[in-house]
Amino acid sequence: MTVISRLPEPVHQEWDWQLRAACRGADERLFFHPSGERGRAHDEREAAAKRICAQCPVRSRCLAHSLAVREPYGVWGGLGEDERSAILGPVTRRGR
Template identity: 60%
Template sequence: MADFSRLPGPNADLWDWQLLAACRGVDSSLFFHPEGERGAARSARENSAKEVCMRCPVRAECAAHALAVREPYGVWGGLTEDEREELMGRARNRLITAAPTTAPAASVTSMTTSAASTASATATGRPIAERT
């Protein structure tokens, strides 16, 4: 379940980007898998959802939002659940590797910010050094 405590309060300025989203009016079942969906069916649905995302003017904002609130389900900003988890893991690993052994662990906010930056670069098509 999403961590709602990380969501910003009711401030239209923070949410207005959603009004420009290419997915507005598209059936949400395209972006969220039904129970038990696997394999080729899931890949086909995710690819169709990503096609909508690729023409979206707010793709980067969407991906950054999904990473910031740790959205566990669906395709957001052209990133699947697994892709977001991978980005968060990369950010976590970079912070752990970069942190001195005597320093406390990096904050979750730093990990989220790093992963959101990576997602934003991914969504906008800019090259990412860590990308394999």
């Protein structure tokens, strides 16, 4: 007999926070830089993305997710790529 209490919760409960995100429906190009973007254009785009994050009701959940999976690209939970890298430190490969 299956013990239901030991089964994992439905997947939607793990990801439903994304439905409440302030960025939902926004142009994803605002959160992920195009190839070759540098300097002022990069800074302005990232600042605009962070302004959306600043008012997001699930910002902390988004940031926690990005840190847990070591998301390498984009603005997540109000932090850019370099800011998340500073928190996590360098990526190391096991067994090398």
